[in-house]
Amino acid sequence: MDMLNSHCGVSRDARGVVRLTICNAGTLNILGSAAILGIQAGLQSLASDASIRALMLAGESEKSMIGGADIKEMATLDQASAEAFISRLAGLCEAVRNFPVPVIARMPGWCLGGGLEVAAACDIRVASHDARFGMPEVRVGIPSVIHAALLPRLIGWGRTRWLLMTAETIDAPTALTWGLVDLVAAEGELDNAVEKVIASLLACGPEALRAQKALLRQWEDLPLKESIEVSVGAFGRSFLTDEPKRLMQHFIDRKR
Secondary structure: OEEEEOOEEEEEOOOOEEEEEEOOOOOOOEEOHHHHHHHHHHHHHHOOOOOOOEEEEEEOOOOEOOOEEOHHHHOOOOHHHHHHHHHHHHHHHHHHHOOOOOEEEEEOOEEEOHHHHHHHHOOEEEEOOOOEEEOOHHHHOOOOOHHHHHHHHHHOHHHHHHHHHHOOOEEHHHHHHHOOOOEEOOOOOHHHHHHHHHHHHHOOOHHHHHHHHHHHHHHHHOOHHHHHHHHHHHHHHHOOOOHHHHHHHHHHHHHO
C-alpha cells in the first residue's frame, strides 16, 4: 500500500481497481479535521486517473469503515469553527459523490453519524453480517446535517426520521431491508462480497459506467423532464467511443 498522505493509503491491481484505506484515525477510523482533509486530498488526486475503473473505500481497522466524526474535536467548537468543520466533512462527501467511477463502501462493524454520511455518498454499500448503523448526533446536542440529506432518497422519509430523531442503531439485516445497504456479506465473506460487486462493475464498459455515474448525479438534482433531456446527449456521446460498437457486436456474436 502506498501512502498518499498520513491518512490515505492506496493500493491498486492490474484491473484498475483501487482500494483507498483510511489510515491513522484510531481503531474506529474516526474523522477529525486532519483525516477529513487527507482523505479528500487523496480522492482528488485520484479523480483524474483515467485508468481507474472502480474505487473501494475501506478503513484500516476491521471495527469500521468510518466510525463517525471526532466528538473530542467537535466538543471544542464554537459556531464559526463548527460551520468550518462540517463544511470540511461536506467537502469529503462531495469528493466521494463526484468521483468519476463507482465507489464501493466496504463496511465492517460500526458506521455512525458522519461515517454513515460518507457511506451514503458512495454508490454501493456492502456490509458485514454484524455491521451496525446509526445517526446519534441528537444525543450529543447537534442535528444530523449535510449528506444525511441523502438518506430520505435511500430509505424514505419515515425511516430517516426514525434514525435521526431516535438516534437508535439498526443491524445489518434491517439496513438491507430498508435499502440503506445493498448487500450484507455472510460471516467472514465481506471481501468476497465486495469482489463480486467489483466483478459486476468490471463487466461493464468503463466509459459507459463513468457516463452512467455522472447521469445519476445529475438526476439527483434535476426535475424529471430535464433529467430525460440531458440523457439524450449522454447517449449520443457514448458513440464517440468504440464501446457501443465493440460491446454490442460481442453481444450479437454471443447470441449466434
